[in-house]
Amino acid sequence: MKKQTILALAIATIIVAASADPAMAYVLLSPRRTWASTPVNVPVYSAGNNSINDGSGGVNAVVNAIKTWGVVNSSVTNQAAVQGQAPATITLNSNGHICNGSCLAATLTGYYSGNTINDADVYTNTKYKYYSSGEADGCSSEYDIEGIMVHEVGHVIGIGHSNVSGATMYPSVAACNAGNRSLEADDIAAKNDLY
Ligand SMILES: [Zn+2]
Numbered sequence: 001m002k003k004q005t006i007l008a009l010a011i012a013t014i015i016v017a018a019s020a021d022p023a024m025a026y027v028l029l030s031p032r033r034t035w036a037s038t039p040v041n042v043p044v045y046s047a048g049n050n051s052i053n054d055g056s057g058g059v060n061a062v063v064n065a066i067k068t069w070g071v072v073n074s075s076v077t078n079q080a081a082v083q084g085q086a087p088a089t090i091t092l093n094s095n096g097h098i099c100n101g102s103c104l105a106a107t108l109t110g111y112y113s114g115n116t117i118n119d120a121d122v123y124t125n126t127k128y129k130y131y132s133s134g135e136a137d138g139c140s141s142e143y144d145i146e147g148i149m150v151h152e153v154g155h156v157i158g159i160g161h162s163n164v165s166g167a168t169m170y171p172s173v174a175a176c177n178a179g180n181r182s183l184e185a186d187d188i189a190a191k192n193d194l195y
Pocket of ligand 1: 171
């Protein structure tokens with residue numbers, strides 16, 4: 001089964017290599033940074049992904065899924081993302097000209113000043129097919145949009161890639177694997193470190 005990379009596009013940011021210490025397996029974005037206050041508002045643009053047949057193109061499913069972080073609020077928005085300007089907005093129907101290769105989705109993590117995140121928009125590579133928990137026909141060589149977006153929202157709130165296989169912040173996922181919808185201990189430790 002083909003694995004695709006979930007890429008965090010780091011503008012003016014180098015994501016440091018994962019630590020070898022298993023107790024510190026998660027990696028925070030460098031420099032360490034957080035939003036000024038929580039909950040972080042991460043709306044989902046109403047134009048959904050046309051490969052997802054759940055009635056909203058995955059929009060409603062993603063709105064609900066990303067709240068699993070606990071420090072994130074979400075809703076459907078008709079306002080397209082404005083790069084560099086909050087709120088951090090998830091776009092399911094466009095790669096934003098930033099995710100053309102093997103990546104499934106990407107987050108613009110370069111918008112911060114000092115240790116405060118100002119914006120972090122998320123785009124989706126539309127060359128792949130996706131599914132959500134709301135699809136009646138299940139999964140066939142598609143990628144789980146909810147898990148992917150829970151991963152990307154980890155980047156939105158300041159977390160990098162973990163080397164723990166099975167963690168939501170691990171950098172790749174196989175088709176029809178919905179495991180990223182739920183946070184693992186490593187993901188929660190990263191979030192609790194920041195917020
Ligand atoms: Zn990533």
